[in-house]
Amino acid sequence: MSKRNNDSDSTEVALFVTCLVDLFRPTVGFAALKLLEDAGCSVHVPVEQTCCGQPAWNAGDRKDTREIAEQVIKIFEEFEYIVAPSGSCAGMLKVHYPELFHNIPEWRERAENFASKVHELTSFLTDVLGVKKVDAKLNSKVAYHDSCAGLRELNISRQPRELLESVEGITQQELNDSETCCGFGGMFAVKYSDISNSIVSEKAENIKNAEPDLLLAGDLGCLMNMAGKLKRQGSKIEVRHVAEVLAGMCDGKPIAGE
Amino acid sequence: MKISSPEFKNNACNALDDNQLQGALRHVRKNFVKKRADARRDLPEFDALRDSARAIKDHTLAHLDLYLEHYEKKVIESGGKVHWATNAAEARGIIMDICRKSNARTVTKGKSMITEEISLNEFLEANEIQPVETDLGEYIIQLRGENPSHIIAPAVHLNMDQIRDEFRKAHTHLPAERSMDEPETLLREARQILRDKFLSADVGITGANFLVAETGSSLIVTNEGNGDLTQIIPRIHVVVASIEKIVPTLEDMAQITRVLARSATGQETTVYSTLSTGPKRKTDEDGPEEYHVVLLDNGRSSMLGTEFSEMLRCIRCGACMNHCPVYQAIGGHAYGWVYPGPMGSVLTPTLIGIDKAGHLPNASTFCGRCEAVCPMHIPLPKMMRFWREREFEQHLSAPSHRRNLTLWAWFAKHPSLYRFVTSIGMRILAIWGGSAKRINWLPMAGGWTKFRVLPAPEGPTFIRQYQRAKRNAR
Ligand code: SF4
Numbered sequence: 001m002s003k004r005n006n007d008s009d010s011t012e013v014a015l016f017v018t019c020l021v022d023l024f025r026p027t028v029g030f031a032a033l034k035l036l037e038d039a040g041c042s043v044h045v046p047v048e049q050t051c052c053g054q055p056a057w058n059a060g061d062r063k064d065t066r067e068i069a070e071q072v073i074k075i076f077e078e079f080e081y082i083v084a085p086s087g088s089c090a091g092m093l094k095v096h097y098p099e100l101f102h103n104i105p106e107w108r109e110r111a112e113n114f115a116s117k118v119h120e121l122t123s124f125l126t127d128v129l130g131v132k133k134v135d136a137k138l139n140s141k142v143a144y145h146d147s148c149a150g151l152r153e154l155n156i157s158r159q160p161r162e163l164l165e166s167v168e169g170i171t172q173q174e175l176n177d178s179e180t181c182c183g184f185g186g187m188f189a190v191k192y193s194d195i196s197n198s199i200v201s202e203k204a205e206n207i208k209n210a211e212p213d214l215l216l217a218g219d220l221g222c223l224m225n226m227a228g229k230l231k232r233q234g235s236k237i238e239v240r241h242v243a244e245v246l247a248g249m250c251d252g253k254p255i256a257g258e
Numbered sequence: 259m260k261i262s263s264p265e266f267k268n269n270a271c272n273a274l275d276d277n278q279l280q281g282a283l284r285h286v287r288k289n290f291v292k293k294r295a296d297a298r299r300d301l302p303e304f305d306a307l308r309d310s311a312r313a314i315k316d317h318t319l320a321h322l323d324l325y326l327e328h329y330e331k332k333v334i335e336s337g338g339k340v341h342w343a344t345n346a347a348e349a350r351g352i353i354m355d356i357c358r359k360s361n362a363r364t365v366t367k368g369k370s371m372i373t374e375e376i377s378l379n380e381f382l383e384a385n386e387i388q389p390v391e392t393d394l395g396e397y398i399i400q401l402r403g404e405n406p407s408h409i410i411a412p413a414v415h416l417n418m419d420q421i422r423d424e425f426r427k428a429h430t431h432l433p434a435e436r437s438m439d440e441p442e443t444l445l446r447e448a449r450q451i452l453r454d455k456f457l458s459a460d461v462g463i464t465g466a467n468f469l470v471a472e473t474g475s476s477l478i479v480t481n482e483g484n485g486d487l488t489q490i491i492p493r494i495h496v497v498v499a500s501i502e503k504i505v506p507t508l509e510d511m512a513q514i515t516r517v518l519a520r521s522a523t524g525q526e527t528t529v530y531s532t533l534s535t536g537p538k539r540k541t542d543e544d545g546p547e548e549y550h551v552v553l554l555d556n557g558r559s560s561m562l563g564t565e566f567s568e569m570l571r572c573i574r575c576g577a578c579m580n581h582c583p584v585y586q587a588i589g590g591h592a593y594g595w596v597y598p599g600p601m602g603s604v605l606t607p608t609l610i611g612i613d614k615a616g617h618l619p620n621a622s623t624f625c626g627r628c629e630a631v632c633p634m635h636i637p638l639p640k641m642m643r644f645w646r647e648r649e650f651e652q653h654l655s656a657p658s659h660r661r662n663l664t665l666w667a668w669f670a671k672h673p674s675l676y677r678f679v680t681s682i683g684m685r686i687l688a689i690w691g692g693s694a695k696r697i698n699w700l701p702m703a704g705g706w707t708k709f710r711v712l713p714a715p716e717g718p719t720f721i722r723q724y725q726r727a728k729r730n731a732r
Binding site for chain 1: 267270271274287583584586587588620621622623624625626627629630640643645646647648649650651655659663664666667669670671673676677680683684691693694695696703705706708709710711712713714715716717718719720721723724725
């Protein structure tokens, strides 16, 4: 069923943009596009895509989640690979869709087949395509935050760091308590805003103590949360999605401004 | 015990404002987490042991009736008695009967979460029997009239100053000016006082970390040795345990204890691991004359075969709460009942009802660290999500959240309309954000903008820009 280009044998990839990137930070989508194309992929962007359904899934609304998931699978299943610039959304597609359809015989296999083709962007570049080096330059001291879903559902932690290491001029600084959540958690940040605030404040302290010029992560939700806190506190530390740096697309303003 | 889980949000805000508590919680954040990580690093087969611990419990739970019956048989053979309690009231009644028959006035207690679950202390006091907690942490919170805030470190919410004050207030027979600077001095003082209580108690009540079907034994693991004195000195020993504490053999028990202490305190093993099997035999020098086991179900058997059955593997090590960002932020009391942290967020709704405990499974970022550290591989986030599903099905979640969610989901299922509406929405937000690219306050997003700025969208959405670029390229 996989969709192949007629006149080339480049790897066919569909980009799952993710709703937050689509709406708030298109640069990340274009950065992902560039990284994939530089690595020799032919990239498709199905424009009917909306969201992976995670907000409904985490709110306990199985029916809506299923309907959204069926739509996503229908749109994307024809492709050889499906890549998302987010550990959280990739985790939803790869880990939770099979769970969601576990008891539904007519969808189960389809969901599993779909899930097996889903990858988070940095791990797709390194683990699947074997990319060792990206063509980018940035004179900056950066700290990479491990987003929880990427880290624990998909084992993403080495991949983005390896790729960052190849960016000319970059130095990496690890954060203290790097495995601790930033306090985002989707609706959690709004429903339990006081607790979320306490967690992100702790995270902001750890970020400031590491004194990076730039904070990076692979998930826009976490990035918006941390950037939102740092900027409210008046910090000068800039915040970007890791793909922007890897693609050399740091000309626009950082998340939540300078 | 009073249930304040419905006031979770309020409790949490109070906890966040409590500077003293916040100071104490730093200990959880630093020490527990580091010690467990070190212990894991030092034992290469740690993950393999976790797998086998899970397998042992899964097997046991699949044959729970068989193992419980065998356990009872063995207890009887060793001269003890097993009492089956379906719920908390029955368990309290059984314990009361045992105390009454022996005219007991005082009861010493080893640390036991099950006795918290059945509110045993309040009940005994109401019946003019004095319960004396003998675990140092439990002793301290008993003096303060509090409940444990952690399942293995009940007084973790307190600092040294508070404990010193409490001791000066309670131990009035000691010189008021005595020095109490070192933790050891406090420990010695508590020891002295408890020594008399140990000797004069009529009944000793302990929990159990494991019940062993093979031998009819119960195991308690402690670091203070208080459990030993509780179960050996009084004339009567009562073990109160829930049914899922059972394991088939001593070998199984030994295997699981290897991950228990490491996950809990980072110790290779606790200082004391004490087995008790039946009352004193003729040849024994000491031990109780009567040995009772109260086996509590309290809703656990109804979890078997449901999406919550894996929770019955829990060995109460506390690792999930130690590593939980929410627990680390607010401590245990905010959860409003006996069991805090992720394990409580799954278990509490079973025991007191999702209508009362609804906040608990919702107050999680689903960061997944609890599951990652749980020695028994319990998928805690998945089970919290199951609770959210039950809530959603029963229409217990807030109507406004439901409405927003349904509306959003409807758009997500209609791509062209979604595109249209989000394009307009993002354009407005982008203008609102101005050149600073941030929004300081937004109606309807107050929970967010109260504490953070909202990063403004860059401009047109990705899909719109992509479509335009494609068109232009043609
Ligand atoms: S759920 Fe797991 S980590 Fe939490 S107390 Fe139980 S066994 Fe320990």
